[in-house]
Amino acid sequence: MLIKLTGGTVYDPASGIAGQQQDLFIQDGRIVDAPTDGRPVDQEYDLRGKVVMSGAIDMHTHIGGGKGNIARTLLPEDHRLDPVHRTPVTRSGNGHAMPSTYVAGYRYAEMGYTACFEPAVLPINARQAHMEMGDTPIVDKGGYVMLGSDDFLLRMLTAKKDQKAINDYVAWTLNAAKGIGIKVVNAGGINAFKFNQRKLDLDEKNSHYDVTPRQILQTLARAVKELGITHPLHVHGCNLGVPGNLETTLNTIQGIEGLPMHLTHIQFHSYGTEGDFKFSSGAAQIAEAINQNKNISADVGQILFGQTVTASGDNMRQHANHRFASPNKWVCMDIECDAGCGVVPFKYKDQNFVNALQWAIGLEIFLLVEDPWRIFLTTDHPNGAPFTSYPHLIRLLMDRSFRNDMLATIHPEAQKMTTLASIEREYSLSEIAIMTRAGAARIIGLKDRGALSPGNFADITVYTENADRQAMFTKPDYVFKDGELVVRDGQVVKVTWGTTHIVKPEYDLSIENELKPYFDKYLTMKLGNFKISDDEISEDGRGSLTAHPLRGAA
Amino acid sequence: MTEITEVPSPFCGIGTDDLAIRVDGLSLQVAANGCAVNTPGFEQPITDTSPRVGGQAVDLDTAVAKAAALLRDTKQPVIAGCATDVNGMRGLLALADKSGAVVDNVNFPAARRNLLALQDSGWMNTTLAELKNRCDVLLIVGTDLEAFAPRFFERYLWNEQSMFLDNTASRDVIYLGKAPSGDASTSPAGKTATVLTCADADLPDVVAVLAALIKKQPVLAQNVAGIAVTDLQAVADKLKTAQYGVILWGAAALAYDHAELTVQTICNIVKDINLQGTRCSGFPLGGREGDQTANQVCGWTTGYPARVNFARGYPEYDPFLYDSQAMLANGEADALIWVHAFNVNAKPPRTTLPTIVIGRSGMTFEKEPDVFIPVGTPGIDHAGHAYRLDNVVAIRLKKLRDSGLPSTAEVLHAIEQAL
Numbered sequence: 001m002l003i004k005l006t007g008g009t010v011y012d013p014a015s016g017i018a019g020q021q022q023d024l025f026i027q028d029g030r031i032v033d034a035p036t037d038g039r040p041v042d043q044e045y046d047l048r049g050k051v052v053m054s055g056a057i058d059m060h061t062h063i064g065g066g067k068g069n070i071a072r073t074l075l076p077e078d079h080r081l082d083p084v085h086r087t088p089v090t091r092s093g094n095g096h097a098m099p100s101t102y103v104a105g106y107r108y109a110e111m112g113y114t115a116c117f118e119p120a121v122l123p124i125n126a127r128q129a130h131m132e133m134g135d136t137p138i139v140d141k142g143g144y145v146m147l148g149s150d151d152f153l154l155r156m157l158t159a160k161k162d163q164k165a166i167n168d169y170v171a172w173t174l175n176a177a178k179g180i181g182i183k184v185v186n187a188g189g190i191n192a193f194k195f196n197q198r199k200l201d202l203d204e205k206n207s208h209y210d211v212t213p214r215q216i217l218q219t220l221a222r223a224v225k226e227l228g229i230t231h232p233l234h235v236h237g238c239n240l241g242v243p244g245n246l247e248t249t250l251n252t253i254q255g256i257e258g259l260p261m262h263l264t265h266i267q268f269h270s271y272g273t274e275g276d277f278k279f280s281s282g283a284a285q286i287a288e289a290i291n292q293n294k295n296i297s298a299d300v301g302q303i304l305f306g307q308t309v310t311a312s313g314d315n316m317r318q319h320a321n322h323r324f325a326s327p328n329k330w331v332c333m334d335i336e337c338d339a340g341c342g343v344v345p346f347k348y349k350d351q352n353f354v355n356a357l358q359w360a361i362g363l364e365i366f367l368l369v370e371d372p373w374r375i376f377l378t379t380d381h382p383n384g385a386p387f388t389s390y391p392h393l394i395r396l397l398m399d400r401s402f403r404n405d406m407l408a409t410i411h412p413e414a415q416k417m418t419t420l421a422s423i424e425r426e427y428s429l430s431e432i433a434i435m436t437r438a439g440a441a442r443i444i445g446l447k448d449r450g451a452l453s454p455g456n457f458a459d460i461t462v463y464t465e466n467a468d469r470q471a472m473f474t475k476p477d478y479v480f481k482d483g484e485l486v487v488r489d490g491q492v493v494k495v496t497w498g499t500t501h502i503v504k505p506e507y508d509l510s511i512e513n514e515l516k517p518y519f520d521k522y523l524t525m526k527l528g529n530f531k532i533s534d535d536e537i538s539e540d541g542r543g544s545l546t547a548h549p550l551r552g553a554a
Numbered sequence: 555m556t557e558i559t560e561v562p563s564p565f566c567g568i569g570t571d572d573l574a575i576r577v578d579g580l581s582l583q584v585a586a587n588g589c590a591v592n593t594p595g596f597e598q599p600i601t602d603t604s605p606r607v608g609g610q611a612v613d614l615d616t617a618v619a620k621a622a623a624l625l626r627d628t629k630q631p632v633i634a635g636c637a638t639d640v641n642g643m644r645g646l647l648a649l650a651d652k653s654g655a656v657v658d659n660v661n662f663p664a665a666r667r668n669l670l671a672l673q674d675s676g677w678m679n680t681t682l683a684e685l686k687n688r689c690d691v692l693l694i695v696g697t698d699l700e701a702f703a704p705r706f707f708e709r710y711l712w713n714e715q716s717m718f719l720d721n722t723a724s725r726d727v728i729y730l731g732k733a734p735s736g737d738a739s740t741s742p743a744g745k746t747a748t749v750l751t752c753a754d755a756d757l758p759d760v761v762a763v764l765a766a767l768i769k770k771q772p773v774l775a776q777n778v779a780g781i782a783v784t785d786l787q788a789v790a791d792k793l794k795t796a797q798y799g800v801i802l803w804g805a806a807a808l809a810y811d812h813a814e815l816t817v818q819t820i821c822n823i824v825k826d827i828n829l830q831g832t833r834c835s836g837f838p839l840g841g842r843e844g845d846q847t848a849n850q851v852c853g854w855t856t857g858y859p860a861r862v863n864f865a866r867g868y869p870e871y872d873p874f875l876y877d878s879q880a881m882l883a884n885g886e887a888d889a890l891i892w893v894h895a896f897n898v899n900a901k902p903p904r905t906t907l908p909t910i911v912i913g914r915s916g917m918t919f920e921k922e923p924d925v926f927i928p929v930g931t932p933g934i935d936h937a938g939h940a941y942r943l944d945n946v947v948a949i950r951l952k953k954l955r956d957s958g959l960p961s962t963a964e965v966l967h968a969i970e971q972a973l
């Protein structure tokens with residue numbers, strides 16, 4: 001079937017198109033050139049006056065894995081406020097802070113998103129992450145596999161294994177857990193907490209292993225580069241949420257020595273200690289460091305006010321933050337000599353000085369980082385806010401007077417501590433398209449997505465132009481996923497199943513000669529049973545795997 | 555005859571995956587690493603191979619059509635049991651969503667004790683590999699661990715090597731409440747467990763005193779339920795000086811009113827120890843016959859762990875109201891679907907309502923259900939996934955033989971499609 005999208009105003013930064021009126025054609029799930037053979041168009045959509053972008057990509061959102069299910073189970077009262085009815089095409093469920101998987105897929109699609117990436121896939125919990133993502137309809141998905149607090153890696157580092165052996169282990173794990181990138185959370189810190197260390201600075205040693213976070217980051221960033229994995233090492237830094245952690249973050253940027261590195265939810269790592277409350281914005285220094293260091297990218301992890309739940313692998317920091325839990329209940333877990341997790345409900349309040357300043361810091365970073373290809377629109381769902389708040393966040397970035405109106409309502413001392421009012425920048429539609437589409441596809445290493453050029457998969461979102469950007473981005477007119485119309489007027493009209501994006505770096509099989517006895521001696525599962533097979537993703541007939549190419553060997 | 559090794563068990567909940575199974579046609583024999591829980595689970599013979607409607611053998615399509623017909627005009631069906639694998643639960647929840655059913659898993663009355671504590675105040679827990687490598691003090695509350703999981707000590711306490719203990723045989727094991735039924739808790743070097751017994755009904759008091767001692771609150775009593783407070787003080791001191799203490803409980807064993815408060819007290823003890831500067835973790839036992847699997851899949855599909863009602867078109871959770879047994883007894887339901895793919899002795903509750911049983915081959919009934927569809931067992935007749943007791947680890951179940959029995963998921967999906 002040949003589908004024609006006629007006369008839309010196209011924003012396709014990957015192709016250098018910024019608001020040009022043009023037609024698009026879809027056939028067999030892909031975008032194709034305008035037919036020259038006189039073939040008839042089977043279906044036509046008149047998009048004159050509408051804005052056309054590729055489907056949006058959330059490069060960091062917690063949509064799969066055990067901590068999300070703990071968060072769900074922990075908060076029945078939150079779900080009761082947002083029940084989602086079954087319809088003839090969709091399943092029932094519920095939403096808000098940590099929606100059920102079906103609802104997450106529908107709501108992402110209804111906002112024009114067509115791909116979502118889970119950033120904290122513990123290797124031992126990867127099956128669950130894939131099963132939850134497997135029950136998340138419409139959107140494509142993928143995960144970054146967490147390393148850095150796993151005992152096997154720390155043993156290797158203490159034993160001064162060479163980089164080649166580390167690379168083999170990293171590649172083996174990525175293949176076994178089926179991810180597209182490597183994530184580090186509080187490098188070594190989750191492990192140190194198991195030895196009763198309550199904090200771990202960048203150059204502080206684990207009390208058992210002869211290793212510092214800086215070494216872990218350097219080693220893993222090198223492994224990622226040398227294996228040819230496109231997505232840079234995805235780093236949740238040390239000292240999350242600690243006043244003064246700005247210094248740690250700047251040190252981390254310097255310490256990576258030019259290797260590609262993505263700093264996630266950087267808002268939570270950009271705090272100074274100035275002022276009466278000993279808490280201040282480090283946004284200007286952080287943004288400057290990102291501007292200066294082209295090897296660095298970041299997503300913001302914007303907080304927005306209201307009830308949410310934080311769900312993180314960083315149980316060291318989550319344990320420290322549990323006293324802010326609202327409602328007052330929380331979970332921490334140590335997990336399988338592999339990682340950990342902490343789940344703490346939070347209610348961010350605009351009249352709380354710290355929360356209000358966190359809100360401003362996030363926005364400052366968005367607006368002070370110059371290159372939209374290296375900064376990404378996230379709330380670190382659900383940590384900063386549920387992903388459903390993206391349209392509101394987009395308006396804050398695109399509409400200065402709206403932003404300043406909001407600023408005028410937050411805690412007065414926080415207003416004094418931020419330069420936000422003086423920042424004039426307003427994001428353009430092209431810049432929004434970069435940070436939510438083209439840039440995201442590029443940094444994850446997705447081939448054939450995030451752009452509207454012929455040959456790409458037809459993931460396309462169509463909006464009605466509206467000066468109220470929140471309204472505009474809340475409810476697309478049309479969303480096409482792999483060429484099929486899945487959303488019309490902001491409502492799911494057809495349910496499809498996206499693919500799972502992975503990479504498969506090569507490794508020396510002999511790494512299993514070391515891993516097998518380690519599994520047999522210390523772990524609780526056999527090596528062969530640990531590895532996820534392809535059929536586990538595809539056996540129900542709706543899942544599939546899409547392997548992306550690696551960069552040329554380093 | 556073939557022998558399949560590294561077979562994971564769907565029966566014991568502790569995720570043993572070192573079984574060797576001899577397969578001879580349809581008959582299975584556990585050749586290595588069996589136990590009192592797993593061996594009978596694997597070796598149960600297949601008897602029924604075809605479905606029955608009203609006691610008469612029929613083909614699968616006929617049975618599915620009859621099940622759908624029974625469900626079609628119901629207002630409040632209940633789907634109970636829920637003992638199956640991940641795909642089985644997916645199919646079960648899809649059917650429940652479409653038919654407006656209540657979903658209630660068979661072990662929920664025990665799991666609820668944990669869930670209520672979790673949903674009220676949360677916890678700090680750990681998983682098996684951490685326990686295996688780190689735990690130097692294990693406190694077992696109100697539970698006969700060895701009877702629950704015969705191989706627990708062998709696999710996770712008396713392991714020859716651990717990463718962080720020089721000698722696993724010197725681990726301290728303390729029983730509070732129940733005494734161990736055998737000697738699995740005695741270390742290979744002959745070190746025996748400390749056993750402080752009391753009646754189940756007295757556990758809330760005993761645990762409360764231990765909590766007070768942990769918090770350094772004054773305790774005036776000299777003993778509680780026959781246990782000397784000085785002995786409890788010694789337990790508190792051990793936990794506080796441990797490298798990595800673990801407090802384990804089996805919610806199913808805490809069979810008295812408001813046991814969730816005991817679970818909550820245990821969880822608070824763990825949190826208090828961590829706040830005072832020592833690492834400690836909780837460890838709830840469970841996970842038998844798919845109960846953890848049921849709660850996990852229900853959790854991500856509906857947002858709630860179980861006891862969910864879809865009658866109004868969206869999931870509603872109530873851990874008390876949607877008790878399938880009570881609903882059947884009170885006339886609040888109008889049909890029963892019983893799903894149990896693991897255990898031939900796990901039979902549906904008695905009811906005069908239309909009853910559909912999707913069960914393990916070999917089930918016998920006092921009263922023949924309207925529809926009986928024998929299904930394969932996950933991990934034997936088809937591949938699948940099941941959750942281990944520590945909730946984090948999903949194990950990949952293997953297919954061991956070609957029985958031709960359909961999976962729970964296939965049957966439930968067919969009924970859903972026929973509705």
Ligand SMILES: [Zn+2]
Nearest residue numbers: 060119265380
């Ligand atoms: Zn995150």
